[in-house]
Amino acid sequence: MSDTRLADPGQFVVVPRRKIGTKILALVFITMLVLLVRAFWLGDIAWSYVGENLFSKAVMAGVVNTIIMTFCAMALGILLGVLAAVMRMSDNPVLRSVSVGYIWLFRGTPALLQLLLWFNLALIFPTIGIPGLFSLRTVDVMTPFVAAFLGLGIQQGAYTAEVVRAGILSIDKGQTEAALSIGMTKLRATLKIVLPQAMRVIVPPIGNETIGMVKLTSLASVIQYSEVLRSVEDIYYVNSRVIELLIVAAIWYMAVVTVLSIGQMYIERYFSKGWGATGRKETAPAPPATIEEAV
Amino acid sequence: MEALIVAHGLQKYFGTFHVLQDIDFSIRKGEVVCIIGPSGSGKSTFLRCINQLESIEGGYVSVDGEIAGYRRDGNHLYPLSDRDVARQRQSVGMVFQRFHLFPHRTVLENIIEGPVGVQRRPKQQCAEEARALLKRVGLAHKADAYPGELSGGQQQRVAIARALAMKPKVMLFDEPTSALDPELVGEVLGVMKELAATGTTMIVVTHELGFCREVADRVVFMDAGRIIETGTPAEILENPTNPRVKSFISAVL
Ligand SMILES: Nc1ncnc2c1ncn2[C@@H]1O[C@H](COP(=O)(O)OP(=O)(O)O)[C@@H](O)[C@H]1O
Numbered sequence: 001m002s003d004t005r006l007a008d009p010g011q012f013v014v015v016p017r018r019k020i021g022t023k024i025l026a027l028v029f030i031t032m033l034v035l036l037v038r039a040f041w042l043g044d045i046a047w048s049y050v051g052e053n054l055f056s057k058a059v060m061a062g063v064v065n066t067i068i069m070t071f072c073a074m075a076l077g078i079l080l081g082v083l084a085a086v087m088r089m090s091d092n093p094v095l096r097s098v099s100v101g102y103i104w105l106f107r108g109t110p111a112l113l114q115l116l117l118w119f120n121l122a123l124i125f126p127t128i129g130i131p132g133l134f135s136l137r138t139v140d141v142m143t144p145f146v147a148a149f150l151g152l153g154i155q156q157g158a159y160t161a162e163v164v165r166a167g168i169l170s171i172d173k174g175q176t177e178a179a180l181s182i183g184m185t186k187l188r189a190t191l192k193i194v195l196p197q198a199m200r201v202i203v204p205p206i207g208n209e210t211i212g213m214v215k216l217t218s219l220a221s222v223i224q225y226s227e228v229l230r231s232v233e234d235i236y237y238v239n240s241r242v243i244e245l246l247i248v249a250a251i252w253y254m255a256v257v258t259v260l261s262i263g264q265m266y267i268e269r270y271f272s273k274g275w276g277a278t279g280r281k282e283t284a285p286a287p288p289a290t291i292e293e294a295v
Numbered sequence: 296m297e298a299l300i301v302a303h304g305l306q307k308y309f310g311t312f313h314v315l316q317d318i319d320f321s322i323r324k325g326e327v328v329c330i331i332g333p334s335g336s337g338k339s340t341f342l343r344c345i346n347q348l349e350s351i352e353g354g355y356v357s358v359d360g361e362i363a364g365y366r367r368d369g370n371h372l373y374p375l376s377d378r379d380v381a382r383q384r385q386s387v388g389m390v391f392q393r394f395h396l397f398p399h400r401t402v403l404e405n406i407i408e409g410p411v412g413v414q415r416r417p418k419q420q421c422a423e424e425a426r427a428l429l430k431r432v433g434l435a436h437k438a439d440a441y442p443g444e445l446s447g448g449q450q451q452r453v454a455i456a457r458a459l460a461m462k463p464k465v466m467l468f469d470e471p472t473s474a475l476d477p478e479l480v481g482e483v484l485g486v487m488k489e490l491a492a493t494g495t496t497m498i499v500v501t502h503e504l505g506f507c508r509e510v511a512d513r514v515v516f517m518d519a520g521r522i523i524e525t526g527t528p529a530e531i532l533e534n535p536t537n538p539r540v541k542s543f544i545s546a547v548l
């Protein structure tokens with residue numbers, strides 16, 4: 001005890017802990033990575049096919065279609081999700097039941113199965129329309145794009161509804177009551193006061209789901225929609241370079257997901273800063289000098 | 296003078312719990328009534344019934360001759376639509392214990408949301424009125440601040456301005472100073488005194504007995520879901536006869 005008390009702080013030297021475990025672990029993983037890369041390098045992969053097809057017209061068209069489908073399906077999903085969430089929280093038991101039923105039905109079945117159902121709708125409804133007004137052949141309407149759009153968007157809506165609902169529930173009930181007390185209807189209070197505040201909670205998971213959707217669109221390849229996976233399949237059916245072309249598709253998925261992840265990071269940063277108490281100062285429109293005075 | 300708000304035989308249940316039992320109450324135009332009573336006696340619930348934030352199970356509340364939540368045709372009452380209930384609420388301003396300003400809107404936007412967004416009045420004019428109201432509550436310089444940048448007392452004064460912007464016939468205050476640090480209570484009570492002095496009809500639930508004594512025309516004492524005493528501040532606060540009122544007042548002082 002007395003020894004420590006009398007010691008001059010300057011006489012101690014801190015000896016860093018030797019992180020042997022970390023070093024061994026890193027070594028193991030690097031070795032595994034090297035072996036893996038080597039295996040692929042030496043494997044029977046004709047890399048020239050990857051390079052040739054990466055920017056080929058057919059593959060690029062597929063990438064564009066994948067992106068288009070991602071955004072269309074997400075847009076439909078968000079629209080239906082907000083609608084279902086607001087209906088779910090309404091006082092009207094019919095609206096509530098419809099919403100619960102929708103979520104139950106479309107979360108309860110695989111997305112692939114739903115795509116196939118939409119695509120094959122003509123088997124049970126040869127024509128669709130309003131009797132007496134107009135009528136269309138289902139096979140003409142239910143193109144691969146439409147079937148994929150409906151299938152992916154509608155099932156996405158069922159998931160998004162739960163995300164939106166959680167966001168709405170995260171906002172203090174007092175906000176709704178204050179809005180009602182100045183004469184807003186319940187719907188207006190939800191849309192103008194509650195939802196904007198709930199965005200902070202809603203946006204990050206929606207970003208995640210958008211990234212999920214990029215990959216989910218690959219299911220549409222099954223119903224002839226020419227997104228990127230379908231495009232590479234069409235090519236390898238001809239030249240049999242299966243792995244090479246799947247690598248092409250993988251590279252494109254990763255590229256799109258990477259771009260979206262970066263976007264998501266910025267969006268999250270924006271929303272976690274916004275709306276709330278003090279954080280807002282930084283984004284407030286007034287010049288900093290005025291705010292400093294005001295505080 | 297005719298009563299502005301009337302509650303008659305009002306009954307309210309939460310499940311099987313009888314929160315408000317046979318409440319009879321009225322307030323005339325320009326009158327200030329303070330409601331006091333122990334915690335859990337149903338004071339907040341009563342205010343919320345007046346503003347239709349709670350459903351009622353018996354009796355009725357009327358505001359300026361209109362029965363809250365219903366359209367009357369002879370002896371038949373027809374429930375109003377969401378839109379019509381919202382219209383009725385416009386004539387009742389409410390100030391909450393915990394302010395509930397909209398955090399994503401500036402002070403000015405909070406105040407004009409009702410007049411512009413709900414009453415569809417011209418924005419220019421509403422903004423001018425809002426600035427005048429802010430001046431009245433002593434916050435003219437905070438128009439462009441966000442609620443999160445204000446102290447509790449300032450937020451509550453903005454909340455009062457937000458309610459006043461709708462030009463309500465009556466203002467309800469639910470313990471407006473209970474969530475405030477002691478040194479901020481005075482500024483809010485000051486604004487409320489000014490309102491009372493300028494003829495605003497007010498129902499104030501509060502534990503600030505000094506405020507009641509100074510401002511109230513009448514004091515109502517609630518206990519366990521009933522109104523058990525009503526009278527002038529002097530009658531209720533200075534010489535309470537009812538033993539429950541007596542013990543409550545000695546406990547608060
Ligand atoms: N939403 C509710 N559900 C069930 N009970 C409630 C609810 N709100 C209030 N109560 C109960 O009703 C009683 C009266 O509450 P309240 O009106 O807030 O009293 P006060 O404002 O006088 O303190 C309390 O016992 C409270 O627990």
Ligand SMILES: [Mg+2]
Nearest residue numbers: 338339340470
């Ligand atoms: Mg209360």
